[in-house]
Amino acid sequence: MEKCSQETIRLKERTASSFGFEWAKFNDVFAEYEANFLSYIEPIDKDFFKGKLVLDAGCGAGRHSYFAAKYGARVVAIDLSDKAVQSTKENLKDFTDAKVTQSDIYSFEYPEKFDYIFCIGVLHHLPDPQRGFNKLVSLLKDGGAISIWVYSKEDNFMAIHLYEPLRKITTRIPHKILYYLAYLPAGCVEICNRLNMPIFTYYKKFPFKTKLNDAFDVFATPSARYYSKQDIAKWFCESKLSDIKVYYRVLDGIAKGIIGIGVRSKI
Numbered sequence: 001m002e003k004c005s006q007e008t009i010r011l012k013e014r015t016a017s018s019f020g021f022e023w024a025k026f027n028d029v030f031a032e033y034e035a036n037f038l039s040y041i042e043p044i045d046k047d048f049f050k051g052k053l054v055l056d057a058g059c060g061a062g063r064h065s066y067f068a069a070k071y072g073a074r075v076v077a078i079d080l081s082d083k084a085v086q087s088t089k090e091n092l093k094d095f096t097d098a099k100v101t102q103s104d105i106y107s108f109e110y111p112e113k114f115d116y117i118f119c120i121g122v123l124h125h126l127p128d129p130q131r132g133f134n135k136l137v138s139l140l141k142d143g144g145a146i147s148i149w150v151y152s153k154e155d156n157f158m159a160i161h162l163y164e165p166l167r168k169i170t171t172r173i174p175h176k177i178l179y180y181l182a183y184l185p186a187g188c189v190e191i192c193n194r195l196n197m198p199i200f201t202y203y204k205k206f207p208f209k210t211k212l213n214d215a216f217d218v219f220a221t222p223s224a225r226y227y228s229k230q231d232i233a234k235w236f237c238e239s240k241l242s243d244i245k246v247y248y249r250v251l252d253g254i255a256k257g258i259i260g261i262g263v264r265s266k267i
Contacts, residue, residue: 008127012080012104014171014222015125019060020081021175022220026213027061027087032206037064039249040120040259041147049073052115057105057136058122062088068118069095076110078103105132113141121257124150124225130235137239140264146241147261152248153226155255160226163218170219182215189215202251229258236262 038045050072056065059077065088069075074097077088085102092098101108105119105126117136123129133148140146151159170178189211193204203211229246236244241262248255 011127011223016081018171018175018220018222019079020083021179022213022216023061023079023081023084023087025179026209026216027091028209029061029063029066029091030207030210032210033063034067037067037120039251040064040149041118041261042259043245044116044118044145044147044261046071048116053112055110055114055117055136055139057108057117057119059088059100060084062091062100064118064120065098065100066091066095069098073097073116075099076101076114078105078108080104105135108135108139110139113144114139115141115144116146117144118147120147120149121151123148124227125221125223127223129225133235134239137241137264142264142266145243145261145263147259148232149249149257149259150232151224151226152255152258153228154248156226159218159224164224167219167221167224171222173219175220178220179216182212182219184215185218186212186215202256227258232258232260236260240265 049068052073054068054073054075056068056075056077059065059079061084062077065075065077069092075092075095077092077098077100079085079088079102082102085100089100092100117140119136123132126132129150136146153160173181186208189200189203190208192200229248233244233246236246242265244262246258246260249257249259
């Protein structure tokens with residue numbers, strides 16, 4: 001078994017703690033999250049899921065797993081945080097074909113191979129993102145598909161040059177205090193939306209709690225990386241996937257991260 005450095009172990013602990021607090025606080029599944037989920041995995045649509053064995057790698061509170069199960073998939077959801085797992089179990093309690101397990105991506109094993117794996121907003125927080133991606137690919141059956149979404153370098157000036165420096169300070173603040181501090185940026189977004197200002201327009205369709213969730217997430221997450229389309233295309237090519245598509249998720253004319261999708265070739 002590969003040994004982890006103390007730095008890697010500490011990062012995993014901090015990440016589990018941060019997201020554990022987050023998904024215990026923000027465990028709602030709002031109706032608006034359905035279109036949001038589909039926008040992360042397009043061109044995959046609702047009809048794709050029926051009867052398929054699907055893995056949600058890094059499930060958070062289970063908001064994406066919920067819709068995959070609703071569409072008829074047999075869902076397996078995993079997360080590093082025990083609190084996230086508890087929230088997901090609660091959100092999936094009405095789906096008999098859903099299983100929720102506490103695990104990191106690197107060590108997760110399952111007796112069956114998956115028809116489809118999605119990993120939304122998770123890999124860029126891992127100590128070794130590409131290794132995590134390769135592990136997920138190994139869990140696919142031949143002909144199975146994988147979708148990922150990661151932070152992009154493109155159109156992300158504020159995140160890279162403002163949020164990241166601030167995060168060096170805010171990640172040292174206790175989560176309970178940071179939660180209340182997040183009301184300030186979330187409130188600013190809410191005011192902009194109500195005044196129909198031409199900024200943060202993406203958030204107009206979401207309730208205030210989503211804005212608070214994202215504000216907390218931005219400043220609480222211990223580690224994040226940003227990628228180009230070429231970086232992600234390289235991951236997919238090196239994993240020998242086929243039918244590869246890598247493109248920006250564009251919202252309100254602005255690139256909001258990178259979507260990658262590919263299929264494990266049949267041997």
